[in-house]
Amino acid sequence: MSKFKKKKGGELPPVNTASLPDIVFMLLFFFMVVTVLRDNNLLVKNQLPKADQVEKLKKDRSIYIYAGKPSSRYQDAYGSEGKIQIGDKFTDIKSIPFALNELRGKLRPELQDKVMVALKVDEETNTGLVTDIKQVLREENMLKIIYITTPGNELEQ
Template sequence: MIKIRRRRHEVPALNTASLPDLIFTVLFFFIIVTHMREETVQVKYKVPDGKELAKVGRKSSVVHLYIGKPLTGTAAGGYRLQLGNRIVTLSQLVDYVSDLRGRMQQEDAVQMTVAISADKDVDMQTVMDVKRALRQANVQRITYIGNEEK
């Protein structure tokens, strides 16, 4: 009788030669798609809770307007408006929004949206004055930032 020997088959080792390429590709992907906050918030604000929240479309056409108490100093003067990295007054808001629109690309300027992040304790008169100033600056889209109600 002939004896047949069977060889033991081993699983080949995993080839890790292309692993660094894969890791760097994923790293570059996340570097490219990550949006870093360009402005430093200089006011204290806590946004109110909302029931009907929706995502904003093009983020490149969104300008954030923060309404809150100043981080430094006293809040005796009331609430401050921050647009971009600048603290602006209500009278400066129209000119500064127009300046921001002028620096945007054409398609972003057409779809410009001002996202208002107002402190939940801000009186409605302040918000209405800001909206009136934004209408004077020909802003067509205004959204309010809020937390999802739990």
């Protein structure tokens, strides 16, 4: 018959760390995939007007145009007149069609004909600037326009 030996010390076995690098890399890839990066850097002041009938829309087929005065850190270089921002740079009225066609080309092919232009216009922006933008959009046959607002009622303050 064989004899069984008892362990003399009641110490725990060491923790196996062989799978630790796999877990760390799995978490790293998870956060890289899930994290949403900022699309563009806002160069204009963007205090949106309030509206009481707000609806949530899909972002996958929208092109954003920002309009307003340059933010305080850009006023020295660009002045205090209303500016148009598409993407990460200021744009003038004449170059809006080129910027829109470039952004339209980045969308999926089946969505390129169904583009919606989302206007994020500061509440203190001159109406003439918005009218000029809408005129260019008409000439480019981009007739689906959304005005982005914040929920609330402008009359109740």
